[in-house]
Amino acid sequence: MLDAFAKAKQAEIAALEALAAAGDFPAPWAGERPSFVESLLRRGPGAIIAEYKRASPSRGDIAPELRAADVAMAYARGGAAAVSVLTQEEHFRGRLEFLDEAAGCGLPLLRKDFILHPLQVRRTAATPASAVLLIARMVPVERLALLVPLCRELGLTAVTEIFDEADLHRARQAGARVIQVNNRDLDTLAVNLDVSRAMVARRIPGEIWISASGITRHAEVAEMAAKGYDAVLVGTSLMEGGDPAGALERLRSGEGET
Template structure:
């Protein structure tokens, strides 16, 4: 599955490289980047990172004509600590422009995409994103991942390193990651189980911030993940499918 996503990003990377060779380097964003870590800690444990995700490989189109401006306001008003913004177009229906469209309420934005080239980090740094997702297993070694972690930190981006198994966690730590996101989805079957988070949280260290992603859809699950030690949960599908996303989020965040 990740190989398919990597292939889908190649045209974008080729375009970025062409621009770079021709001297068109994206300027670094000069506006404020709200602290992703501070926002999570202020509402954690169990802070909700609300995701804007119009489509997914497992479900297809989740919400027709989803407006990022509307969802930014809804999420900000109903207890989200931060917003995860899908910017991958082919499989998730996202666009990097959504990062600019969703800045209004002032919540930190996590750019969620398949980032494995330094120019993608540079592109992210030219946006208002406060954090960027790096998937551990998309890199050939901990050294390669560390280069991207360090590169992200230079302009003030928080590198969120996603893991699926023990090897990923070992790689993330060797690369110096201190924000660990456990993905509860099986990449082969696309099914989810919170047992993934229940297993890995036992290895959390004091200086780390941990996020449980995929498969969380009830307040009871949010409370369980918080009790286990997760600083945040990332919730997308159940919010994007909800008839009233604001009310659903408020319930998940425990403020309804």
């Protein structure tokens, strides 16, 4: 799947290169970006990054009728620490404009997409996003080592996603400080929370750690917090059913769990 995701981004990168060559590249966002890290630390351990996710390759359509602005506001009212916004079009039915629509919630926004090129980072900096996802195994470590400091230079937090120890080594080589452990294998789409349970033993002081994918219950949020994660990222289980506000409330309270 990672190869398919990377292939799907080539047209976007070519369009950004054409904009840059023509001198028409969008200017950086002039507004305030709430601190992604500070918000997680203020709410954590157990902070929730709630995701606006309309579809996925594993589930198909999830909630394409829900608007980014409405969902982000519901998440803010429900106590989320940040909002992750999927912007990838082909496989997730996302759009970059969803970041602008979600910005009114006042929470830090994480752009979740497949970022392979510095111009994608610069384009993200032209939106209200506070953070951007980088996937360690999708680019050579030399490219990752350019993207991480570029994010910092542009006022964005680089959230570097890993799946195993090799990815963690690459992330640290690139200077990453915010580490997201994905419990979903993006090659097979299988989910296993044991990935997060095992990887957190490799955490070192000064890093921010996030567990992502497969978390559906308050007990799992509490478990990840107890094991040393600053936050969890939750998408599908909040969006399916068409009531993200209620789903977030139940996830935070544990109401109805046995």
